Amino acid sequence: MPGPDETEFHVTYRATGGEFVVSVFGEVDIATTPKLLEAMRAALDSGETIILDLAAMTFIDSQGLKLLVEAHARAQKGRLQRVVIRSPRPQARKVLEVTGLAELLTIED
Helix, strand or coil: CCCHHHHCCEEEEEEECCEEEEEEEEEECCCCHHHHHHHHHHHHCCCCEEEEEEEEEEEECHHHHHHHHHHHHHHHCCCCCCEEEECCCHHHHHHHHHHCHHHHCEEEC
């Protein structure tokens, strides 16, 4: 049976030494993507690196992918250093690979 972090969406974030680490818990979908965007808003125009820790993210849909594409676009325009995806679960990694985002974003295990 899933633990509480796997059934309820929430986001934590912290800024440390030029990086914003955003940890995502639960499902990222049309209902929760705005909450993730809210948590990332300060980081998106910071000029720093955004690290998205997806170890506890259980699902991502097209709205979540759209947010990753937007973050990547901001990095390309020089508004971010880079976007790093950390510890994605197999489902998320497969989605990133199939959509081609794995080629654009840095993925760390």
